[in-house]
Amino acid sequence: MKKLKKLIPNFRSPAYVLVGETARKNWWLIGINLVTNLVSAVLEGSTLGVIYLAIGYLTGTDDPGTDTPTNPTIAQILAKILPLPPEQMFLVLIFGAVVLQIGLSVSNYVNKVSTAYLSAKAQPYVTGKVFERIMTFSYGCVSRYKVGDLVLFANDAALAVDLQITYFNNLVLNLSFSLVYLVIIVRLSPILAGAATVLILAVAYVQYKLIPRLRRVVKRVTASQVESVKYITQSIQALRLLHTFGTQPQTLTGANQLLGNIEKQLKKRAVVLYLPEPILDTLPMVALGILAASAVLFEGGKATILPLLLTFLLALQRLSGRLKGTSGTITFLVDNSARMVRLETILDQRDKVFEHSGSEPFRGLREDIEFKSVSLSYSNDDNFALKNLTFTLPRNKVTALVGESGAGKSSIVDLFIGLYQPTAGDILVNGRPLADYRLEDWRRDIGVVSQDTFIFNDSILENLRYGRPSASLDDVVEAAIAVSCTVLKERCSP
Template identity: 35%
Template sequence: MRRAHPAAAPPTPPLAIGRRERGARHWWAKRCTTLRAVGIPFVATTPVARMIRATARQQWRLLAVNVVSTVLLAVTEFGSFAVIFRAAGLLAGAPPSGPWGLATLPQDTLFLVYLSAALVLQLLASGSRYLNGITAGYFAARCQACITPELHRHILSLSYACASRFKVGDLVHRATVSPQAVQLEIEQLGRICSNLMLVLAYVAILAVLSPALLLVAIALGGAVAALQRTIRPRLARASGVLEGRRREVAARITEDIQLLRLLHSSAATGGAQRQVAAQMASLEAPMRQLSRLMSIQEPVSDLLPVVAALLIVGLSWQLFGGSAETLIPKLVTFVLALQRLNLRLIQTAASFNQLAENSGRIEQLDDLLQTGDKSFRRQGGSPFTGLRHGVRFEAVGLRFEARAEPSLTAIDLWIPAGSTVALVGPSGAGKSSLVDLLVGLQDPSSGRVLIDNVDLCSLDLDSWQRQLGVVSQDVLLLNASIRDNIAFGSADSNVAAIEAAARIAGAHGFIKELPHGYATAIGERGYRLSGGQRQRLSLARALLRDPQLLILDEATSALDSHSEHGIQQALAAFQGPRTVLTVAHRLSSIVQADQIVVIEQGRIVEQGRHQELLATGGAYARLWLRQSRAGQRAE
């Protein structure tokens, strides 16, 4: 099948690339792969990464405040520990010391100054941490506000054929989960940046206190990193498996809700419940694995500082010679800094774990947003201004990838403007496929569909479809009022026009008998209405558009013969200069058609008027005879 061009395909790089540029691209690709593997995906060239970078450029002031608050937090933490070290020295009996003449102050006064400075620095640190958190949250909220409409736009921009490959529940699950996944990703990345800045501050403090004891802190960080290196790939794999199974469960539940009438009418609710229960049971193993991997980090990280503290006490005694004035302030400051360092390492590791656990949702969002393997609704083209001559199918063929046989083969058909053309034939003959080609839901695999001698593929699809009124056998209704359902796609219609369309469609009578008339809510997919009533609403919706081309795909199949005859008379009065293409199962409804086209196995086998086709004694005559006999037996 010919595929529409992607609406936003990534630009193709130039063919002539120098050796230095190729080397730079190769280096950058390797760095992106490495950073993505450790849980930082936004440096990559994925759709989500591009969206976040675009939002970052728009919100640079917010990010600048975030960076400043992060640096300020690290500086105030460093200053707090410097003050604590001085205060601890005073408590241990060390002589007063400090900049700006502080050494001349009395010991009690100097101690109060140190306490006050520590309090001010901690207040600044708390304010910086708060500012850092809200700016990261604001940026995440901005990205979520961007990704939700972008995801909705992307799904709606997919071609009908491409979107039909997805399960509805799968798309709903991705659209629901992905925005929260993006927000979590950004928030965790912000926490990682903040914690790493603090880690650098604590390492600097430890280095100033004792380069030898810094080795203990480095060993502590190395142990945490080694643990993370072991855990994170397993987390990512388990997350991918779990997210895939969650998608399957969401798709199954959505399908069950869509098929609720069928499940209840065929006593199949028990089987549906067992299938969902079995799928949920399959979630248990990957969820347990995730729980084991996520839980191992904290107890190990809590144990490491205790071991490190014991080593520090012993090493400090040896390094500082047992002098209380030297040992106590350094030991107190060092242990406190090490404890804060360990806390930041734990939080950083937890953030990386969250990124790894979230990677499955981000990857499924990237997969959906990728454009290379998808076809998109056609954009642009010549505007359609009106049907003057007619529609022509020239050697049109249609083949689907999943089917061995083509749906349509060498279709040659002329539909003059202002005429009524009927398509008949057995189920699966290709009638609906031909309608899909005319509407623009599919592109022909071969041949052309010409509108006034202009290829439909070169027309602006929106302007063409606005002039169509389509009524299908599978009626699609909103869970809204009758008025909203009729006015769908014609937002500017007034009450008088809605009622006029309902009268022509034979719906006004039953609507007025409902408790709230046109304001009556009809429930999901119109379950409160009968099949015939739903078809009448769908027909009224199409007529309200005042279309130039009215397409009726077995639009009256749920009506009895008397109701169908009344609607046919109303349509004949409504038609005027309009063109009508009708797909009919009941042949009695099309005897007045200007042209009847018989399709079998994807080919046109006969075409002509009713009496002409009966006279030939071919496929149409056999169908007419079969239905006539069935009607006589029914009587």
């Protein structure tokens, strides 16, 4: 039982909660999906029933004039509605089967389109949610991740949820059709249905044995892919440094080792992922032979058995196809489970620290800024970057922080602009803790020139007015001139 529970995903996990939230927002598409699944299953069963009757009329076993019709009730109803000779009734039923098949095709088309629409709405929504979650982390929390890792989280989230929705729809569709085929088979012959049950149990056993192994393999594949993406992203960001020290060959060697590990894991995945296919392709053919022999032995003479046998074998052949589809869908759901588990790691709040912002609006500095017994530990342990620091930043005066590298100047600035919260102590602004104010208001009045430069992939103009998107071109030019005069220490003309 414990082993079986491990095969079932945790639907209360953050990743599946997000899937459920996405589904609720698009309930009407889910409704279309369910309705078309039901309609398709009913039409499929009806088609097989009509074919069964048509074969019966063609062979004379369902002629209402015969002494032992195999289904006298339906045959007699049809005879009253359409009093036609058996040959013409056969053609009418075949035409009816074609019409039902057209309806089935339309229903399947609507089902696939609604699934694609759901996927189209879900992908950007999920990506946005993951990006929003990353943006709400505190700077200290988000800085624990590598850039490549965060990019992969945002990109893989949409793919993971999209595949989960698609595979789940396929699973429901295949199970619905399989149920219809099973009902038909049981109605045709309970004895032969027992043999079909053996086929189903064989398929279930194959899945049961392979899923745990596949789950382990896909976890290793995902882990290898994540490591390679982080390494390659980091190397691209450090291209200037690589060229400066001439370490491109070593970097390529490291990347090739990681990519080689991915190749190795993907090969293992392929062996397990596609192993059920030859087994499931062989089992139905073996079953068909056994069932055909069983039908001849247990179901009577050749004249009466022909409609039964043909319809039964057709239903069984389609059932085996749906069982194969169900097996493949379950396999791919397990293959996608590693992405879902990885998605959970970014959505789970238990090990995350979120950016704190107070509710009080900041409307300007009226008093001095005070640091009172402020301590900061980046790792929340006994290793302090700042400890029991107390000083005042006077209002309307210039204060310079001077010290050797590692003395804590950057840490003070990080606390001042709210990138980190003090481990102990308070920063008082207008006599109130800085944590009481809305960070957005506080940072709007602060200008920061970082020692780490970053240029957005945009025009120079947009980079210059990034902090004030509403600034006019004249404002930007004026600010640029003022900065250049300050840096070059030249006198600027009024």
